[in-house]
Amino acid sequence: MTKVVEEKREVTIVFAGDSGDGIQLTGTQFTNTSALFGNDVSTFPNYPAEIRAPQGTLAGVSGFQLQFGSVEVFTPGDICDVLVAMNAAAFKVNLPRLKKSGTIIVNTEGFNPKSLKLAGYEASPLEDKSLEDYRTIQIDVTKMTQTALVDMGLGKKEVDRSRNMFVLGFLYYMYSRDLSPTEQFIREKFTKNPLLIEANIKVLRAGYNFGDTSETFTSRYNVKAAQLPKGTYRNIMGNQAAALGLVAASKKSGLNLFYGSYPITPASDILHELSKYKNFEVKTFQAEDEIAAICSAIGSSFGGELAVTASSGPGIALKGEAIGLAIMLEIPLVIINVQRGGPSTGMPTKTEQADLMQAMYGRNGEAPMPIISANSPSDCFDAVFEACRIAIEHMTPVFFLSDGYMANGSEPWKFPSTASLPSISVKQAKERKEDDATFLPYKRDERLVREWALPGTKGLEHRIGGIEKEWDTGNISYDPENHQRMVKVRAAKVAKIADSIPLQELNNGTATGDVLVIGWGSTYGVIKTAVSQCITEGISVSHAQIRYIEPFPRNLGELIKGFKAVIIPEMNNGQLVKIIRDRYLIDAKGINKIKGIPFSTDEIITAIKEAEETVKKA
Amino acid sequence: MATETIDIQLTAKDFVTDQEVRWCPGCGDYSILKQVQSILPDTGVKKEDIVFISGIGCSSRFPYYMNTFGMHSIHGRATAVASGLKIARPELSVWVITGDGDSLSIGGNHLIHTIRRNFNMNILLFNNEIYGLTKGQYSPTSPEGKVTKSTPMGSLDHPFNPLALCLGADATFIARAMDRDVKHLRDVLTRANDHVGTSLLEIYQNCNVFNDGAFEIYTDKGSKVEEALFLEEGQPLIFGADNNKGIILNSGHPKVVRLDDGSYTADDLWIHDSSDRYKAHLLTTFFDNPSLEGHLPRPFGVFYATDRFRYEEALKDQLDLAVDKKGKGDLDSLLSGKNTWTVA
Numbered sequence: 001m002t003k004v005v006e007e008k009r010e011v012t013i014v015f016a017g018d019s020g021d022g023i024q025l026t027g028t029q030f031t032n033t034s035a036l037f038g039n040d041v042s043t044f045p046n047y048p049a050e051i052r053a054p055q056g057t058l059a060g061v062s063g064f065q066l067q068f069g070s071v072e073v074f075t076p077g078d079i080c081d082v083l084v085a086m087n088a089a090a091f092k093v094n095l096p097r098l099k100k101s102g103t104i105i106v107n108t109e110g111f112n113p114k115s116l117k118l119a120g121y122e123a124s125p126l127e128d129k130s131l132e133d134y135r136t137i138q139i140d141v142t143k144m145t146q147t148a149l150v151d152m153g154l155g156k157k158e159v160d161r162s163r164n165m166f167v168l169g170f171l172y173y174m175y176s177r178d179l180s181p182t183e184q185f186i187r188e189k190f191t192k193n194p195l196l197i198e199a200n201i202k203v204l205r206a207g208y209n210f211g212d213t214s215e216t217f218t219s220r221y222n223v224k225a226a227q228l229p230k231g232t233y234r235n236i237m238g239n240q241a242a243a244l245g246l247v248a249a250s251k252k253s254g255l256n257l258f259y260g261s262y263p264i265t266p267a268s269d270i271l272h273e274l275s276k277y278k279n280f281e282v283k284t285f286q287a288e289d290e291i292a293a294i295c296s297a298i299g300s301s302f303g304g305e306l307a308v309t310a311s312s313g314p315g316i317a318l319k320g321e322a323i324g325l326a327i328m329l330e331i332p333l334v335i336i337n338v339q340r341g342g343p344s345t346g347m348p349t350k351t352e353q354a355d356l357m358q359a360m361y362g363r364n365g366e367a368p369m370p371i372i373s374a375n376s377p378s379d380c381f382d383a384v385f386e387a388c389r390i391a392i393e394h395m396t397p398v399f400f401l402s403d404g405y406m407a408n409g410s411e412p413w414k415f416p417s418t419a420s421l422p423s424i425s426v427k428q429a430k431e432r433k434e435d436d437a438t439f440l441p442y443k444r445d446e447r448l449v450r451e452w453a454l455p456g457t458k459g460l461e462h463r464i465g466g467i468e469k470e471w472d473t474g475n476i477s478y479d480p481e482n483h484q485r486m487v488k489v490r491a492a493k494v495a496k497i498a499d500s501i502p503l504q505e506l507n508n509g510t511a512t513g514d515v516l517v518i519g520w521g522s523t524y525g526v527i528k529t530a531v532s533q534c535i536t537e538g539i540s541v542s543h544a545q546i547r548y549i550e551p552f553p554r555n556l557g558e559l560i561k562g563f564k565a566v567i568i569p570e571m572n573n574g575q576l577v578k579i580i581r582d583r584y585l586i587d588a589k590g591i592n593k594i595k596g597i598p599f600s601t602d603e604i605i606t607a608i609k610e611a612e613e614t615v616k617k618a
Numbered sequence: 619m620a621t622e623t624i625d626i627q628l629t630a631k632d633f634v635t636d637q638e639v640r641w642c643p644g645c646g647d648y649s650i651l652k653q654v655q656s657i658l659p660d661t662g663v664k665k666e667d668i669v670f671i672s673g674i675g676c677s678s679r680f681p682y683y684m685n686t687f688g689m690h691s692i693h694g695r696a697t698a699v700a701s702g703l704k705i706a707r708p709e710l711s712v713w714v715i716t717g718d719g720d721s722l723s724i725g726g727n728h729l730i731h732t733i734r735r736n737f738n739m740n741i742l743l744f745n746n747e748i749y750g751l752t753k754g755q756y757s758p759t760s761p762e763g764k765v766t767k768s769t770p771m772g773s774l775d776h777p778f779n780p781l782a783l784c785l786g787a788d789a790t791f792i793a794r795a796m797d798r799d800v801k802h803l804r805d806v807l808t809r810a811n812d813h814v815g816t817s818l819l820e821i822y823q824n825c826n827v828f829n830d831g832a833f834e835i836y837t838d839k840g841s842k843v844e845e846a847l848f849l850e851e852g853q854p855l856i857f858g859a860d861n862n863k864g865i866i867l868n869s870g871h872p873k874v875v876r877l878d879d880g881s882y883t884a885d886d887l888w889i890h891d892s893s894d895r896y897k898a899h900l901l902t903t904f905f906d907n908p909s910l911e912g913h914l915p916r917p918f919g920v921f922y923a924t925d926r927f928r929y930e931e932a933l934k935d936q937l938d939l940a941v942d943k944k945g946k947g948d949l950d951s952l953l954s955g956k957n958t959w960t961v962a
Binding site: 032035036037225226227230231232234235236244247248251256258260280283285287291292295296297298299301302303304307321322325329415416417418455456457460461462464465466467475476 | 668670682695699707933937941943944957958962
């Protein structure tokens, strides 16, 4: 029978199953294929902390949500159009995300009595009338996969492992997608095992053909390529973009990259990525702990390399004392915090923005340092590059804040060429001759920046350390006047960076109006979507996403004055809002979500409307 | 050392800074500083190629008094800082200055990991068995029962045996010296510097304010001959007044014997061989409390020295190999990745 092809502007799918079901891989493949096809995409992997959580349980559900569209998409979607559930638990956890009349695709084998019991169902929900609002497609994926692979001589485990390919093939049919990018991926992944290449491709095609020949559903969908700005794109995840940004900064500064790190979720992928780039002179050092990770980076920076360390909240806490040392030494260092739910161990695989105060104030003594945050997965590239530039050009440690949401999320990236990237200027102190004046390690230029004096350079022998420095000479000093002067100059040096960063621009809306939504970090996409929608509805609202948090852009105060109300959504209990209130003495209102998951567009829209109403009443 | 030699002969004076040395008068650190300054000119390494890195504690003020590059870092972390520096700049001569609290208590983790990686650096562990800078608490090397400010009824901590610990972490060079035997100290410092890999030199250092005389039994002329055993390569283990005692290996166990009563001669004795790891292990166990009857003398000198690959060199080899295999990294192809699409 002929099937109708329906056009869709954007579609949100959530893939869900056991953490061993290959859900992340399935989602990533669908994303890459859609991106290559030309859709705009935005993804949100959501997985448990346990590597192999007990099978079939609610706690073990791994999810991968993605939105793809023929228009620009800024979030992985609030409500899903399609739910793919490999078992009853995955179904139960994700059903609330599905819109009424949405499509459910289930593996019926995952609804056997045992699976139902593990998910806490007394009877199968598939036979329940409550599903009448949805369109349910029931497939015995396990059996179909086994049938496709019969006579291949594979064990049950290997057969079951390729079930995800059946589902993927089926969805490729449903959304009129090309199988070849995934087939290519399979060939590369299993280079050493031709049998597995054959098996996976067979199952992928079986899934596709099943869609074509079965009569279980009557429509296919087409999501046209998006009209993104002209250029060449690739799909990229946040941690990957951060790694590339570091390599790019190394190239543009001419300094070798040193990356000292201790494994921690969700930052480890940067280490994995960078460890592959040894032919770029990238040195990765997996240290014995978080403290050694940053201290080795300090040693490397003292030796003249582009030094970077990365972690997540708990690891950053351990690095605190050493960050203070880097501030005293006034040497370049980039500290990456891929934030996760806290405090303490908190929720390692869930996202949060609750380490801003830690970055800002989490050290002993007066210890100011610049803070830069990225807005989205691909923006991690630019933001970390900028963090490196500031660290090197201003001789200071710099915080780069990312979070689990953007670190693991992905989106299309119009990647730059090497030539188009700004160069980073490195100023190192020159060799001294016998008659030259004595080298003064803490002598500053007009930006209050001292010189980088590398070991091995004749005549620059000097000693530095964590004890208060004497002005110019850097010798130990306990002089009261000197300490006050040094504390002030270290703060002034950081403040002066504002002269070299761009002014704050509005990401949406007019320069004056009723409501200004200020965001930072990965809330960019959802705020952008919500504000656009409110503007369409005639609400006077604008959006400013702050990337430079310390120091703030010079014009931020002026910009804020143009609005009657300021609201600040954050995935924390109110942190940027406190800093904004402190700096600009305004009655900014915090919109806070601390659930380990990102805001939905509706939540932001509601907050904007409430703020607008308050303005109107006043 | 990989560094090039100098044309002008430096002297100890060239390594002295304009900073006033601020250890307590009579502190053992003065002697160590002087011996280090005096051996450096003979190493042939240029001043600007030498870096001293310390942690926190009395000994960690050391870099301020050395006219080289230096960093006074944070408590316990000097070895970690030095590791990063060696990775960045393998050609530099790097010295870590640390104390018993700095390296064995707060920095114990970094010490063992640095040792197993075998970076080419020298670690001078000033052991005075006390916390001096914080004014007299017991340290991880203080003996059991030590009465200090924080242990009025005596310490309950069993002390570390630093050389045994370091050998346990697969150190490629371990040695012991003392502040008051300056010639011996200079010799061992030179050997530590010559060793390619991590050299761990424990130096018994007297804190005359908070733990005066802790090592007097090994330094005092009267008791030294009976209590200190000086290890010499290829020579039998002999000590005592008129060299009247020696050590034999009796079924694998060390035993003190007399050489003056006709029962043993020097030919029967244990011959020191610093390449023998098993003997080195045994030597580190010569750690008895000297007040015990029948205790073994405390060895001084180089216990063990062996050659093993250095982390920083192996890393460099991997970088070179990666370039050989993949070619020098091309940023543009890295940025574009394998799968791209174009919006026209």
